[in-house]
Amino acid sequence: MIRVAGKERPWREGMTVADVLKELGGESAACPVVRVNDHYVSRPHFDQASIPDNARIFLIPMIAGG
Amino acid sequence: MSGYELKLKKTFPYQRPAIEKGYANQTLHLNLSDLAVATKPVTPQMKDIFIGGKGFDLWLLWNAVKPTTRWDDPENAVCIASGPLGGTPAYPGSGKSIAATISPLTGAVIDSNVGGYFGPYLKFSGFDALEIQGKTDQDIVVFVDGIDQKVEIFASTGLPEDAYRLSEVLTEHFAQGKLRNISVVSTGPGAKHTFFGCLNFSWYDPKRKRARYKQAGRGGVGTVFADKGIRALVARWDAAISLDTNQPAEKERLKTVAKQHAREIVELDPKQNEMATIGTTHIVTIMDDHDLLPTHNFRFGQHREAPNLGQAVFRRLFDPGYDGCWMGCTVACSHGVRDFVPLSGPYAGRKVFVDGPEYETIAGCGSNLGIFDPHTVIELNFYCDAYGLDTISVGTATAFAMECYELGLITAQQTGGLELYFGNRAAALEIVHQMARGEGFGKRIGQGVRRMKAVFARDFGADPKIMADIGMEAKGLEFSEYVTKESLAQQGGYGLALKGPQHDEAWLIFLDMVHNFMPTLAQKAEALHWFPMFRTWFSLCGLCKLPWNDVIPEDNQGTPEPAKVMKHVGWYAEYFSAVTGRESGPDDLIRMSETVYNFQRVFNLRMGFGRREHDALPYRAVGPVTELEYESRAERYDKQLTEIYQVDINGKSTAEKVALMRRLREAQYETLKDAVYKRRGWTPDGIPTLATVKRLGIDLPEVVDLLKANGVTA
Numbered sequence: 001m002i003r004v005a006g007k008e009r010p011w012r013e014g015m016t017v018a019d020v021l022k023e024l025g026g027e028s029a030a031c032p033v034v035r036v037n038d039h040y041v042s043r044p045h046f047d048q049a050s051i052p053d054n055a056r057i058f059l060i061p062m063i064a065g066g
Numbered sequence: 067m068s069g070y071e072l073k074l075k076k077t078f079p080y081q082r083p084a085i086e087k088g089y090a091n092q093t094l095h096l097n098l099s100d101l102a103v104a105t106k107p108v109t110p111q112m113k114d115i116f117i118g119g120k121g122f123d124l125w126l127l128w129n130a131v132k133p134t135t136r137w138d139d140p141e142n143a144v145c146i147a148s149g150p151l152g153g154t155p156a157y158p159g160s161g162k163s164i165a166a167t168i169s170p171l172t173g174a175v176i177d178s179n180v181g182g183y184f185g186p187y188l189k190f191s192g193f194d195a196l197e198i199q200g201k202t203d204q205d206i207v208v209f210v211d212g213i214d215q216k217v218e219i220f221a222s223t224g225l226p227e228d229a230y231r232l233s234e235v236l237t238e239h240f241a242q243g244k245l246r247n248i249s250v251v252s253t254g255p256g257a258k259h260t261f262f263g264c265l266n267f268s269w270y271d272p273k274r275k276r277a278r279y280k281q282a283g284r285g286g287v288g289t290v291f292a293d294k295g296i297r298a299l300v301a302r303w304d305a306a307i308s309l310d311t312n313q314p315a316e317k318e319r320l321k322t323v324a325k326q327h328a329r330e331i332v333e334l335d336p337k338q339n340e341m342a343t344i345g346t347t348h349i350v351t352i353m354d355d356h357d358l359l360p361t362h363n364f365r366f367g368q369h370r371e372a373p374n375l376g377q378a379v380f381r382r383l384f385d386p387g388y389d390g391c392w393m394g395c396t397v398a399c400s401h402g403v404r405d406f407v408p409l410s411g412p413y414a415g416r417k418v419f420v421d422g423p424e425y426e427t428i429a430g431c432g433s434n435l436g437i438f439d440p441h442t443v444i445e446l447n448f449y450c451d452a453y454g455l456d457t458i459s460v461g462t463a464t465a466f467a468m469e470c471y472e473l474g475l476i477t478a479q480q481t482g483g484l485e486l487y488f489g490n491r492a493a494a495l496e497i498v499h500q501m502a503r504g505e506g507f508g509k510r511i512g513q514g515v516r517r518m519k520a521v522f523a524r525d526f527g528a529d530p531k532i533m534a535d536i537g538m539e540a541k542g543l544e545f546s547e548y549v550t551k552e553s554l555a556q557q558g559g560y561g562l563a564l565k566g567p568q569h570d571e572a573w574l575i576f577l578d579m580v581h582n583f584m585p586t587l588a589q590k591a592e593a594l595h596w597f598p599m600f601r602t603w604f605s606l607c608g609l610c611k612l613p614w615n616d617v618i619p620e621d622n623q624g625t626p627e628p629a630k631v632m633k634h635v636g637w638y639a640e641y642f643s644a645v646t647g648r649e650s651g652p653d654d655l656i657r658m659s660e661t662v663y664n665f666q667r668v669f670n671l672r673m674g675f676g677r678r679e680h681d682a683l684p685y686r687a688v689g690p691v692t693e694l695e696y697e698s699r700a701e702r703y704d705k706q707l708t709e710i711y712q713v714d715i716n717g718k719s720t721a722e723k724v725a726l727m728r729r730l731r732e733a734q735y736e737t738l739k740d741a742v743y744k745r746r747g748w749t750p751d752g753i754p755t756l757a758t759v760k761r762l763g764i765d766l767p768e769v770v771d772l773l774k775a776n777g778v779t780a
Contacts, residue, residue, distance in 0.1 A: 005337075006337070027623045027624065030581075032576070032580045032581065033352055035340075038378065038381060039378065040348055040351055040352060040376075040377065042351070042352050042355035042356060043355075043356075043580070044355050044356070045355060058337050058338065060338055060339065061338065061618050061622065061623065061628075062352070062576055062580065062581075063577070063615050063618050063622070063628060063629055063631060064338075064339055064612075064615050064616035064617075064618070
């Protein structure tokens with residue numbers, strides 16, 4: 001099981017950040033940066049970023065900066 | 067500490083006025099040439115037009131200087147102000163001071179927004195702003211004692227040279243046992259010998275039992291401060307500050323909105339950027355991932371070693387604990403490194419506390435120099451602060467010198483034997499130490515990129531054309547740390563910024579490139595109107611902009627304009643209304659900023675700048691200068707030439723494609739300027755029209771005369 005934006009979701013072996021965002025759909029799919037536990041992952045790496053079981057995932061809006 | 071002496075030269079007793087709706091309603095004026103001290107009233111017109119903070123600074127400076135005033139003339143003033151909302155303890159990010167002066171780098175106005183307690187303590191002591199003119203050959207310490215209602219001017223001898231130790235000594239000296247009651251503004255020896263000296267603003271951290279620092283970094287305000295003969299400014303006020311201290315018009319209304327915002331940050335920051343844990347370090351790898359992190363003098367935006375400087379490292383290095391640079395701020399992003407032991411310089415082998423680093427320092431003194439070792443970045447951060455040097459200008463100027471060295475434009479003979487190749491950590495540190503000592507090649511780099519270009523061409527025969535392209539300055543100010551080649555909006559964010567290429571006016575790079583929030587030219591122009599205007603507003607009020615958009619509401623993405631975070635804009639309007647009693651909505655905040663923003667543009671014009679030609683960018687900010695840069699991203703650039711610009715590139719050499727790309731991109735930037743000037747109500751030459759200044763209520767006789775003298779007739 002993983003927690004994405006505070007909600008539990010099932011985990012599966014080999015799951016990537018891209019998979020999770022695709023499943024979430026909607027506005028989440030456009031999220032540019034995600035934090036997996038303490039590790040920040042940006043969109044160019046979503047396909048390669050695997051998610052461990054029990055991970056906490058936060059969708060980072062990246063409106064911020066400067 | 068022994069061995070120093072503070073000799074009282076002047077005492078100015080005063081009656082502290084009651085604060086009314088966020089204002090003290092007077093300003094404090096010092097002239098160091100004759101040690102004159104005076105107060106001046108804040109008029110209703112000043113509050114109406116200029117609001118406070120940077121607005122007050124600009125108005126005081128406007129009246130202090132002449133069009134011919136240079137940075138080191140006695141009439142140039144260092145102005146420091148809080149703002150009507152400054153000093154509110156419950157609302158996050160409400161402790162900022164805004165410093166302004168005529169910059170030694172740009173010759174025009176520079177302003178810097180900085181944390182620490184000085185601005186609020188100054189205001190509660192009875193002064194909305196402080197203006198210092200004149201010069202002295204003595205080492206002056208000014209003490210504004212709001213508790214005992216007196217201003218004292220001391221001639222000092224034997225005080226520590228570096229800001230790190232100086233603030234500590236003066237905090238202890240003036241505190242009368244209550245260390246939190248003191249805030250010190252100081253600079254260091256680097257400010258005397260370079261044109262990009264910064265100011266350190268302190269607050270006392272009771273948990274760590276030490277003075278902490280934030281920097282008014284940009285544009286050499288510390289250099290002016292040092293040139294005047296000021297060692298330090300000290301403010302003393304009772305740290306037991308509450309919501310009542312500002313005497314807000316509607317306390318309950320203020321309490322409600324302050325709680326709302328503070329609570330939201332506490333709840334959401336851990337789920338978003340973790341500012342309270344890792345500060346701005348989280349964006350290092352994010353910028354790298356998107357090819358936006360400057361490496362090797364902005365040549366590239368990515369490097370395989372960038373993760374060495376990322377948040378994962380600083381998460382371990384930062385000393386855990388509360389790091390707010392103002393009381394009760396829940397963003398609390400001013401992190402530091404405890405027990406750091408420098409390897410070089412006067413503190414070599416001794417444990418120090420380092421305030422920082424933040425993203426800009428990491429990128430400027432790290433990746434942009436080809437340095438990917440966090441300990442070197444921390445050491446550079448420490449010495450820049452201690453010596454009173456702006457880490458951004460140090461980084462960008464040193465990066466330029468390094469590229470010149472690698473290109474063979476300058477040699478080891480000219481650098482005094484320093485091998486200035488990228489990644490040379492020892493050389494980067496030595497440059498900073500030389501800046502502090504005012505010697506060697508470090509002193510040359512300390513003159514800034516613009517002067518280096520002229521000197522390298524004149525004295526070393528270096529090619530001025532290539533230096534114009536790779537010297538990352540505009541208006542004379544060194545770029546802050548983002549690669550803008552692929553974001554036209556951010557090119558405008560830098561090139562059209564009033565003070566020079568600093569990102570605080572318009573940080574559009576991610577919104578433009580990654581979110582694609584502004585695909586059309588008209589949308590970019592609109593963004594280059596709205597964002598600078600709203601961001602300016604924080605500096606009018608004594609606020610930090612981070613709570614606005616570094617932690618955002620969970621439902622923000624579904625709003626019509628998510629980049630503006632309008633829910634928070636609404637809260638800020640509520641905040642302003644509750645404190646000042648001047649009922650305001652979001653559009654009113656924009657109007658306040660627009661007024662001051664246009665006044666500053668007119669001020670630039672008065673100082674000989676502020677026209678279209680002054681909004682020029684070095685080509686490296688716009689596109690690939692060299693074949694190496696082009697070829698490193700050949701697929702991207704070829705695609706753009708073919709698909710966006712509809713150019714047939716078959717058979718073209720890289721050099722030809724570089725030239726083509728340059729023509730197209732430079733034309734695009736000029737088109738952007740046209741669109742932004744029009745949106746801002748400026749002439750095609752970038753000057754506010756008479757109609758614009760009239761609409762904004764800044765059609766003062768001297769403003770109108772100036773515009774007419776510059777050919778503006780409507």
